[in-house]
Amino acid sequence: MNDIVVRDDLSLVRTGTQDFVTVVLAGQTLGIPVLSVHDVLNPQQITRIPLAPSWVSGVLNLRGKIVTAIDLRQRLGLPPLEKGKQSMSVVVEHKDEPYSLQIDTVGEVLSLDDADFERNPVTLDTRWREVSRGIYRLENKLLPILDVDRLLAFESNGKAA
């Protein structure tokens, strides 16, 4: 298992740039703040949970810890992954509970300049606007940044999603 472990204690020097792990989801690249990422996992065996909300793909075993897997495609209203392909996981923590975000593939870690940051365009899909912190203008593409806390704040909007 080629886990990339990024620990909390890696201190970032604030120089007007921030680091993000990029992930790809149905062709769209998204950024997740590097400090909120605990693990990146290869495809895992995920146990389904019947009757659970559709955006919960199941639970998986991460070194003896049970992690709830969130189907990010479902959560963001994207079509399900084609048959035969497996999702990778990005493990994040929300309120001391580990969650694994199921994504297609993991990209690189980017150091982005604050100057390139922009707020969400008002016309953005509401489902996206809800979980996006804002957009980075990259040279060849745009990179929405996932707000992990809002993404996992199911307590308030779980029913709707």
Add this chain to the structure above:
Amino acid sequence: MDDLLNEFLTETGESIDVVDVELVKLEQDPNNKEVLDNIFRLVHTIKGTCGFLGLPRLESVAHASENVLGKFRDGELQVSEHAVTVILESLDRIKEILAGLEATEEEPEGDDSDLIARLDAIAEGAEAAPDPEPDTVEGEIVEPTLGRPLKAGEVSLEELEAAFANAPGPEEMAAEAPAPASSGGGAAGGSLFDRVGGEDTLAVAAHLISQRLGGDSELSKFFAGTAADLRKGQFMGLMMAIFKDDIDAADNVARQIVTVSGFNDQHFDTLITLIKDVLVECQVDSDVADEAVMSFELVREGVVSAAKALAKAPTNKAGTASGASAGGAAASSAPASEQKRTSQSIRVSVDLLEDLMNMVSELVLTRNQLLQITRNMDNSELGVPLQRLSQCTTELQENVMKTRMQPIGNAWAKLPRIVRDLTVELDKKIELDMRGADTELDRQVLELIKDPLTHMVRNSADHGIETPAERMAVGKPEGGTIVLNAYHEGGHIIIEIKDDGRGISVSKLSSKILEKKLASEAELADMSDGQIQKFIFHPGFSTAEKVTSVSGRGVGMDVVRSNIEKIGGTIDMVSIEGKGSTFQIKIPLTLAIVAGLIVKAQDERYAIPQISVLELVRASENSEHKIETIKDTPVLRLRNRLLPLVYLNEVLGFMSRDEIDARENVDDFIVVAQVGAFTFGIVVDQVFDTEEIVVKPMAPILKDLEIYSGNTILGDGSVIMILDPNGIAAKANSGVGDHEREEEDERAQVRRAAAEEKESMLLFRAGGKNPKAVPLALVARLEEVEVNTIEMSDGRYMVQYRGALMPLIKAHPDMNLRTEGRQPVLVFTDREYTMGLAVDDILDIVEEELNIKLASDKQGVVGSAIISGKASEVIDVSYYLNLAFADWLRSRNVADDTVSTKGASLLLIDDSDFFRSMLKPVLRVAGYEVKAVSSAAAALKLMEDGYMFDLVISDIEMPDMNGFDFAAAIRDGSKWENVPLIALSALATERDVNRGHAAGFDDYIAKFDRETLLRSLAQQLKIKGDAA
């Protein structure tokens, strides 16, 4: 020894040692408020506990010391050396008594009047100045810089004092101390090391010392823990370091030589004598030997303090094994008893145990994984070591579990008292027989079953056991017996509560079941007596008719059942009418690790807790057991009974019923499960084996899924869900589709949201069809009065009640009192006034939001509210009280002037849900509009949002922002600056009251003092009105 006493000794021992240290700190820094408060609190606790345990001697001494400390704290007395001395002396007396207590389990005889008199004198301020008499004993006892006054021990005071009288005074001690330092300094010049004879001599000497120590009766025990060779090396090193004047190294070595606590100065003296003898034997010049021995004084402090630290380390409890040659008699006995207590119990934080438990759980998992892997390997070399690992793990698991175990007797401790009180109140004779009180179970489980147990014993005493007269009439002995029995049985704890009372009447129960529409007559006819009796566990089966002051106030057996099921337990009952009832509770030993049956449905594995599995049945077309259907309901004939079935595939949504029915050549497994009284079968595709599983809670976002109780990691590393038979049963029973279920969930959520605003209302009927309601909090008791005891007096109904005449008012003028049997009566009490409200029927107790829709002009009615879906009149208790007592309202008016303040709006801030819901109806009925919030922050938010109240009532102790800070914030020029503020707190000493006033509260009232609160409300509102 009695557990309580044991705990008390450990705890008090700890407290005293802290106080010892703190007092010395205080003496050096008399103005340190923090230290003083700490001391005061500790001594106060000791006093309180002593009183509780009935230890008068300890209590009186502690009380006298507390007095003096209290005066310090309030600034009435200056902290003086003399006063501290006497307090320390009293602490030593306490230790002495404790030692006696530990040895004999009784307070030793003795007279403390002299000590108490001295403490009292200080408290009076008479001896605030240091004692001028130089020859009194107490003047010499403490050398403050030593910081260790007396020794605890099992010696009489006289002996102790005699020892002190003979002891060298502080001056002598002080003179002794500097001497070694100077001689040590002197030795530095001429290199003692060379003069002693160098390394060779020391090697011989160390060897001899080591040997002799082993043989020395007094010292051997301190060095027994170190091997002779190591000991030799230690002394060698020690002497080299000392003689070479390397003080730091010497100190380091010295601290390690003693490995057993209790080594004191006296022992050190003996040790030095021994060393000197050895040196002389080794041909060292006696002057040099003297000098060498003197230099050992440099490490005296190190050795003794290290030994002391040893004593402290295991229990965090400072050993008293220290001291100069003074009080030798005391010193020799003290360490022994100290050790005894140390070895008996250690206090470890629960967190640590939880961590340990978690680690062990992980270990068990890993072990299981390993076992699984090797199972598939032939002739593996791993077999044997793995076997041992497995064994160790099991033992470790058991032992760690044991650390969390507590005797169930702890949960029973208050039952004898409850039963005793009940026998008095109910005028019954009941004997409580408790067996197996030392049966141990997990503390977490213990906490959770405490309340259900208490409730059930109450029930047995109240409803089960008959009155002596009734018992005699049916030929039973006059006194009833309740037997509590706890024992282990196959990984579970069984608790039985058995009474020989009247049992549960099936006919009465049936009529009530029909009345509540819980089952139809036809259904009842099909049920066995046992099944009918089990309806008492049915939710909604409130025994309101039988409500008395003792039990039945809304906490029904269904709550007991759900509490027990929450911890994975089951409850069962057998009752024979006329003979008695037996309740049997079966609970797991621990919550963390359970045995689970692994089953399969649609290629997924699930665990079902073994505790709820009764048996496994295999069903197929051709076998003896076959699944049959009645219309669409699948059932199984099992030993001449029909067992309702649930398809796991269907429950989990894998398959529809049609798909299930369409299968061919089915070979189903049926897990027969029991949930409370309900037995049903869960049909699964396959059954694997039973595994020990470590229950891990569900992620918070999945908590709403009732059919799972958790998840776990299996031996092969895969995660599986643990099914909750309760949830499955509920889902199967409700028989509703998913859509309806969602709606139900939503309703449940709405209910949860409103839960905070809910109040318990008592519903009754009196004159007319519609129910009437009254907040339960206002009802003192529910009674049934024999109709023939109701008398007419002065044109009013009266009844003799608890030795006084109680007026009886009809709840509705049109209603008639019953002509025979018993008349249900609600009893209201207000100060010295007690009245009975006669009603037709007591219907139920419901939790409802008290939302009075329509105010009423009708006398005696506050307004109408929708309760349980029906319009109900909420009655005005004060009206009836006024009817009963013409002078009641008058006394009220004079006292608190409520009338003029009706309708004022109040804000109530309290973090306790209980308290808020208790106070709210009281205030509402007194005519106020009440808004209740749970924190100061929420209140401030209301202020920001522009709310205005006529008055604010605030609790003091609240998390985050306490009442004082809140008041200060309000008074500091906020919008509510001029709103009267009333503090409500459990802490209501004069100091608190003053502090409250200083913070800006207009009044400060003790919690639970309803009268004063209402009076104060009226007063404050009046003051405000007058000012405006």
